[in-house]
Each structure stands twice: as C-alpha cells, then as structure tokens.
Amino acid sequence: xxxxxxxxxxxxxxxxxxxxxxxxxxxxxxxxxxxxxxxxxxxxxxxxxxxxxxxxxxxxxxxxxxxxxxxxxxxxxxxxxxxxxxxxxxxxxxxxxxxxxxxxxxxxxxxxxxxxxxxxxxxxxxxxxxxxxxxxxxxxxxxxxxxxxxxxxxxxxxxxxxxxxxxxxxxxxxxxxxxxxxxxxxxxxxxxxxxxxxxxxxxxxxxxxxxxxxxxxxxxxxxxxxxxxxxxxxxxxxxxxxxxxxxxxxxxx
Amino acid sequence: xxxxxxxxxxxxxxxxxxxxxxxxxxxxxxxxxxxxxxxxxxxxxxxxxxxxxxxxxxxxxxxxxxxxxxxxxxxxxxxxxxxxxxxxxxxxxxxxxxxxxxxxxxxxxxxxxxxxxxxxxxxxxxxxxxxxxxxxxxxxxxxxxxxxxxxxxxxxxxxxxxxxxxxxxxxxxxxxxxxxxxxxxxxxxxxxxxxxxxxxxxxxxxxxxxxxxxxxxxxxxxxxxxxxxxxxxxxxxxxxxxxxxxxxxxxxxxxxxxxxxxxxxxxxxxxxxxxxxxxxxxxxxxxxxxxxxxxxxxxxxxxxxxxxxxxxxxxxxxxxxxxxxxxxxxxxxxxxxxxxxxxxxxxxxxxxxxxxxxxxxxxxxxxxxxxxxxxxxxxxxxxxxxxxxxxxxxxxxxxxxxxxxxxxxxxxxxxxxxxxxxxxxxxxxxxxxxxxxxxxx
Ligand code: SF4
Ligand code: SF4
Ligand code: SF4
Numbered sequence: 001x002x003x004x005x006x007x008x009x010x011x012x013x014x015x016x017x018x019x020x021x022x023x024x025x026x027x028x029x030x031x032x033x034x035x036x037x038x039x040x041x042x043x044x045x046x047x048x049x050x051x052x053x054x055x056x057x058x059x060x061x062x063x064x065x066x067x068x069x070x071x072x073x074x075x076x077x078x079x080x081x082x083x084x085x086x087x088x089x090x091x092x093x094x095x096x097x098x099x100x101x102x103x104x105x106x107x108x109x110x111x112x113x114x115x116x117x118x119x120x121x122x123x124x125x126x127x128x129x130x131x132x133x134x135x136x137x138x139x140x141x142x143x144x145x146x147x148x149x150x151x152x153x154x155x156x157x158x159x160x161x162x163x164x165x166x167x168x169x170x171x172x173x174x175x176x177x178x179x180x181x182x183x184x185x186x187x188x189x190x191x192x193x194x195x196x197x198x199x200x201x202x203x204x205x206x207x208x209x210x211x212x213x214x215x216x217x218x219x220x221x222x223x224x225x226x227x228x229x230x231x232x233x234x235x236x237x238x239x240x241x242x243x244x245x246x247x248x249x250x251x252x253x
Numbered sequence: 254x255x256x257x258x259x260x261x262x263x264x265x266x267x268x269x270x271x272x273x274x275x276x277x278x279x280x281x282x283x284x285x286x287x288x289x290x291x292x293x294x295x296x297x298x299x300x301x302x303x304x305x306x307x308x309x310x311x312x313x314x315x316x317x318x319x320x321x322x323x324x325x326x327x328x329x330x331x332x333x334x335x336x337x338x339x340x341x342x343x344x345x346x347x348x349x350x351x352x353x354x355x356x357x358x359x360x361x362x363x364x365x366x367x368x369x370x371x372x373x374x375x376x377x378x379x380x381x382x383x384x385x386x387x388x389x390x391x392x393x394x395x396x397x398x399x400x401x402x403x404x405x406x407x408x409x410x411x412x413x414x415x416x417x418x419x420x421x422x423x424x425x426x427x428x429x430x431x432x433x434x435x436x437x438x439x440x441x442x443x444x445x446x447x448x449x450x451x452x453x454x455x456x457x458x459x460x461x462x463x464x465x466x467x468x469x470x471x472x473x474x475x476x477x478x479x480x481x482x483x484x485x486x487x488x489x490x491x492x493x494x495x496x497x498x499x500x501x502x503x504x505x506x507x508x509x510x511x512x513x514x515x516x517x518x519x520x521x522x523x524x525x526x527x528x529x530x531x532x533x534x535x536x537x538x539x540x541x542x543x544x545x546x547x548x549x550x551x552x553x554x555x556x557x558x559x560x561x562x563x564x565x566x567x568x569x570x571x572x573x574x575x576x577x578x579x580x581x582x583x584x585x586x587x588x589x590x591x592x593x594x595x596x597x598x599x600x601x602x603x604x605x606x607x608x609x610x611x612x613x614x615x616x617x618x619x620x621x622x623x624x625x626x627x628x629x630x631x632x633x634x635x636x637x638x639x640x641x642x643x644x645x646x647x648x649x650x651x652x653x654x655x656x657x658x659x660x661x662x663x664x665x666x667x668x669x670x671x672x673x674x675x676x677x678x679x680x681x682x683x684x685x686x687x688x689x690x691x692x693x694x
Binding site: 026108141 | 267305319383418422
C-alpha cells in the first residue's frame with residue numbers, strides 16, 4: 001500500500017488537436033499495462049471518466065492553445081503540475097493548427113463560419129510553451145513510441161531529456177533510403193529535427209517537418225541543395241508552414 | 254415524479270474523442286433544457302486548406318482526427334482524384350479497401366472494449382477492469398496493437414498513414430508483408446471468438462426512436478465502405494456529388510459543430526446505419542453473428558450501435574483476410590509504386606476541378622470536397638464529418654429518452670445519457686469545423 005501511494009500521479013490533457021498522440025498511448029498494447037504499473041493515471045478524458053482534484057506530478061498536454069478558455073485552462077493545469085510535458089507537434093510547435101496563422105484571423109474565421117463567426121471564439125494558434133513554462137518536449141505528428149517511453153523515463157526520474165537537434169537526414173542515411181532529392185522531390189529532412197527514425201521517408205514519402213526545425217540548420221548545404229535541384233524557395237517555405245508557422249513567434253519573442 | 258427537478262451538467266464528456274457537454278435542466282417535471290453541446294475550439298481546417306496543393310490535402314486533413322485518420326486520408330484522396338480526373342487502378346482500390354478494413358477493426362475494437370464496455374460493466378473506465386477483468390483488458394489491448402501493427406505494415410503507421418496518397422501507394426507491400434499481415438490476422442481468431450462471447454453478455458438499455466439512417470449504398474454485392482452513392486432507409490438516393498442535398502447543414506449558436514438533416518428533422522450515420530441499409534451484403538460469417546446477437550434491420554435502438562460495431566468487426570476481419578489472400582494469389586504489380594512530392598515532377602496532370610470524396614469511416618459517412626484552380630491549388634474545401642451529421646439525432650434521442658427515465662436517480666439519468674452519446678462513438682474534435690456554410694436564416 002505504501003508503495004502504491006508513492007506512484008507518481010499522471011494526467012493527460014487535450015487542447016485543439018486530433019488526439020492522435022493520445023491514441024498512440026492506447027496503441028502501445030499490453031506494454032501499456034507495464035507503464036500503468038509504474039504510474040498512477042488519475043485523469044485521461046479520452047479513455048477514463050475518473051477525475052482528480054489534487055495536484056499532478058506529471059501533466060502530459062496534447063494540442064495547441066487556440067482560444068481564451070484554453071489559455072485559462074492551461075494556466076490552471078500548469079499551476080497544479082510539478083512537471084509539464086508538451087506532447088506532440090500541436091503542443092510543441094503548434095503543428096498543423098499553426099497554418100491558421102497564415103491568414104488574417106477574422107478572415108479565416110469568417111470563411112469557415114460565415115457572418116456569425118464571432119459566435120465561436122478563436123485566437124492565433126500557440127504551442128504550449130508560448131503560454132506557460134514547459135519542462136519536456138515530445139515532438140512528432142504523431143509522437144514516435146520509442147521517444148515517448150524515453151522521455152517518460154526521464155521525466156519520472158527527474159533527469160533532463162535532450163531533444164535531438166540533428167536533421168532527419170542523419171537517420172535517413174543510416175536507413176539507406178534513396179534521397180528524395182535524387183528522386184526529384186523536395187523533402188524537409190535537411191532542416192527538421194531527427195528522432196523519428198526518418199519514419200516517412202522509410203515509407204516512400206517526404207519529410208514534412210513535423211518535429212520542428214533544427215536550431216542550427218546547415219544554411220550553405222541548404223543553399224547548395226536548392227541550387228543543385230533548381231528548387232523554388234517559395235515552394236519550400238510553403239512546405240515549412242504546414243507545421244512550423246508558429247515558430248515565427250518564438251523568434252520575435 | 255411529475256414535479257421532479259433535475260439539473261445535470263456534464264462538462265467535457267469522457268471516453269469520447271474531443272470535447273462535448275451534456276446539459277439537462279428539468280424544473281418541476283418540465284424539460285427546460287436537454288442538450289448535447291459541442292465545445293471544441295474550432296481548428297478551421299477548411300480555411301487552412303486554401304492555398305495548399307491538392308497533393309498535400311490528404312496529409313493535412315488526416316490530422317482532423319487521429320482515430321480515423323486512415324478514413325480521412327481515403328476520403329481526401331478520393332476527392333482530390335475526383336477533382337484531378339485520376340482513376341485509381343484495381344490494385345490500388347483493393348489496397349485501399351484493405352486499409353479501410355484495418356481502420357474499422359482498430360477503431361471499433363477501441364470503442365467497444367475501452368470506451369463503451371466500461372458503461373455496461375458498471376465502471377468509470379477500463380483502468381479498474383485491469384484488476385477485475387484482466388484477461389478482457391489484455392485481449393482488448395492485444396487486439397488493438399495487432400490492428401495497429403498490420404496497419405503499420407501496409408501504410409507505415411496507423412495514426413496518420415504515410416504511404417497512401419493521391420494516385421496510389423508510395424510503398425507497396427512485398428510478398429513477405431502480405432504473409433505477415435495474413436498470419437497476424439489469423440492469430441487473432443481466438444480473440445475474435447472471445448469478443449463475440451463477451452458481446453453476447455452485454456446488456457443495453459431498451460430504447461426506441463424511429464429515425465432515418467444514412468450511409469453509402471451501391472448496386473454491387475459488396476458491403477459498401479469505400480465507394481457508392483449516398484442512400485437512406487427512407488428510400489432516398491443521390492450521387493456523391495450531390496451530398497449537400499443530403500446533409501443540409503445548418504448551425505446553432507450553442508454549438509461549434511453543425512447540424513444536418515435530410516428527409517426528417519435528423520438522421521443517424523455509423524455502424525447501425527450501415528447495418529440497417531446493407532446487412533444483406535455483410536460477409537456470411539458476420540451475418541451469422543448478427544443473427545446470434547439478435548440484431549435485425551431495421552433496428553431503432555441507438556444503444557445497439559455498439560452491437561452493430563461488433564458485427565462490423567467480424568465483417569472487416571473476414572473481408573481483410575479474403576482480400577490479402579486475393580492479393581497473394583494475383584501478385585502485386587510493383588510498377589505501380591509512385592513517387593510523391595507536391596507533384597514537382599508533374600507526374601499527375603493538374604487541372605481546375607471540383608471533387609467529392611464520400612467514404613464510410615467507423616463513425617459514419619464522411620464527405621470531403623475540394624475546389625482547385627488550374628495549378629491544383631485549393632481554393633475552397635468542405636469536410637462534413639459523421640459526428641456533425643449525428644448531433645441533431647443525438648439530441649432528439651436525448652429528448653425522447655429523458656421523460657422515459659425521469660423517475661430514476663440523477664446518477665442513473667446522467668449515466669444513461671452519457672451512454673447514449675457514447676454509443677454513437679462521437680468524434681468531436683473533428684466535428685468542429687465546416688466551411689462556407691449557407692446559414693439558415
Ligand atoms: S501532433 Fe499530429 S497526431 Fe498529435 S495531436 Fe496534433 S495533429 Fe494529432
Ligand atoms: S530523403 Fe529527405 S531526409 Fe532523407 S536524406 Fe534526402 S533530404 Fe534527407
Ligand atoms: S520524417 Fe519528418 S514528417 Fe515524418 S515523422 Fe519524421 S520528422 Fe515528421
């Protein structure tokens with residue numbers, strides 16, 4: 001009983017997102033039961049009705065902040081949590097929700113809801129760290145299982161986790177894929193943080209930049225690629241905006 | 254009872270995808286309020302799609318929902334191909350059907366076991382079941398993982414498939430992949446039998462409300478999931494291009510999702526609708542199971558949507574096995590593997606177009622519609638999601654049910670209402686967006 005009480009209280013929360021990253025937890029299969037043996041999940045709205053009114057040792061937060069109510073909610077969660085993990089691209093970099101920021105807010109609201117658009121609150125998309133302090137980041141759309149386990153271990157032990165800051169290409173090369181550029185297609189691997197084992201390229205697709213950009217991309221190398229393959233800069237930038245639009249605010253702030 | 258006063262306020266209904274509230278207010282026996290409110294913050298997908306290449310649409314719109322991301326991908330691809338004038342090959346169609354089978358299996362297993370069963374077994378979630386029904390929880394997680402793993406083999410991953418794109422597949426399964434998928438599915442046979450045994454023990458509330466059921470219909474032999482016309486149990490039928498006439502979306506200020514109606518004030522989509530429309534086309538094994546479970550068309554008890562899901566689990570399971578055997582027998586043509594990109598190589602000619610995709614996903618019929626310019630850039634997009642179509646029907650069910658159970662305790666009423674909404678397996682995170690709506694004045 002003593003030991004049971006010692007188990008860290010963990011809660012999952014979701015904001016604007018597709019909930020796919022939470023689903024990745026259910027997709028762990030029976031391995032989930034081992035994790036459940038080590039932690040005490042006290043709230044997880046998508047799969048549990050239980051509620052908890054005390055503090056959390058670890059809050060795992062999925063989704064982006066896109067309205068006033070969400071902003072207030074995440075502040076309260078932060079106040080009650082010892083450790084806060086931003087979980088998935090929506091939470092860490094704004095993800096696909098960030099594409100909204102490419103438009104004038106009222107214009108895009110009106111395009112979807114018509115003249116009554118003001119009935120439904122909507123603000124600029126922000127990843128969690130642009131609103132409250134974040135202790136751990138798990139990138140990816142969706143998150144990659146091995147990394148989830150790795151970060152959880154770090155968070156439960158209280159040791160830092162270093163988010164990979166080398167490009168997806170480094171993993172892609174190890175996986176011996178034919179480079180997409182050699183197949184005549186632009187891929188965001190050179191600028192995107194690794195850690196997914198070049199998931200998309202292994203399956204014949206390009207990297208869309210879902211894990212966010214490396215802090216120090218090889219600019220000359222990138223310019224070489226652009227020149228060698230006669231690439232249109234706007235095309236590449238447009239591809240980046242699919243996931244990384246919100247990062248502009250990081251640079252300004 | 255006649256003068257009963259009950260106030261129920263369920264903030265953020267649990268065990269559903271996305272955020273919804275149930276609000277009930279009965280004053281001295283008079284129903285003041287009985288609502289299912291969608292309070293998801295809008296993500297404005299249709300607005301965001303404008304200006305993107307039609308070849309990116311599937312990647313973006315699969316992010317509408319993580320649970321049925323394969324279904325969204327397929328509806329999106331179908332709409333894009335319709336706009337571009339691309340006809341998929343027979344092999345591509347078979348593989349897409351296989352993908353859809355996996356999606357149904359995965360999603361229905363999740364719903365039946367982890368989201369709906371706790372209600373019937375009288376617990377707040379699957380977590381306490383780990384102690385009391387350990388074998389059941391293990392089976393559920395095992396089946397879920399297996400569905401996921403076969404999907405990984407086919408398209409790279411289940412949450413947001415990687416290799417299924419406009420034009421076909423970027424990576425086709427090798428013979429060893431087909432063998433592996435078949436072997437994995439076959440290994441699930443015992444768990445399937447146990448699932449049926451469990452399904453037989455589940456008791457659902459007795460409730461009845463006649464309504465219209467809407468889903469894909471077709472003239473061929475197969476239970477239509479990937480292709481077909483839009484049909485209803487009220488005898489209506491339309492080509493998918495005319496989907497707006499069937500859905501007639503309208504908005505209501507209390508909800509960030511939209512409502513739909515066709516012949517009546519509301520209609521139902523999903524497993525029960527498909528069963529009611531097409532039960533004669535089910536795989537023979539699934540037909541036999543429906544009989545064993547006592548499910549007959551036309552069934553008007555929405556709680557039994559969960560039972561219809563069990564029948565579909567069996568159908569999709571057997572159908573997937575048959576499909577893989579067929580692919581093994583006929584072999585796969587690897588020349589059909591395609592290279593992606595935002596069509597940099599102009600492999601697929603672009604043109605101005607207006608394309609519609611109509612695909613059954615686990616929660617019901619899903620529509621995607623894109624209008625593109627001559628460069629294949631999206632100018633307008635519209636996605637009509639199953640839950641949007643079901644919301645009005647859920648509310649009418651709630652309103653009929655409430656007086657019938659008003660003599661019960663507040664807790665019982667709350668639970669029955671929650672169960673009712675959960676039976677629809679709503680996917681609320683996706684219901685919160687629609688586009689260029691013609692507002693009803
Ligand atoms: S990061 Fe991607 S998979 Fe995760 S919740 Fe957001 S959209 Fe879904
Ligand atoms: S395919 Fe993409 S990730 Fe792989 S090496 Fe080429 S650019 Fe890098
Ligand atoms: S390859 Fe790129 S887009 Fe794909 S999962 Fe990895 S970082 Fe994300």
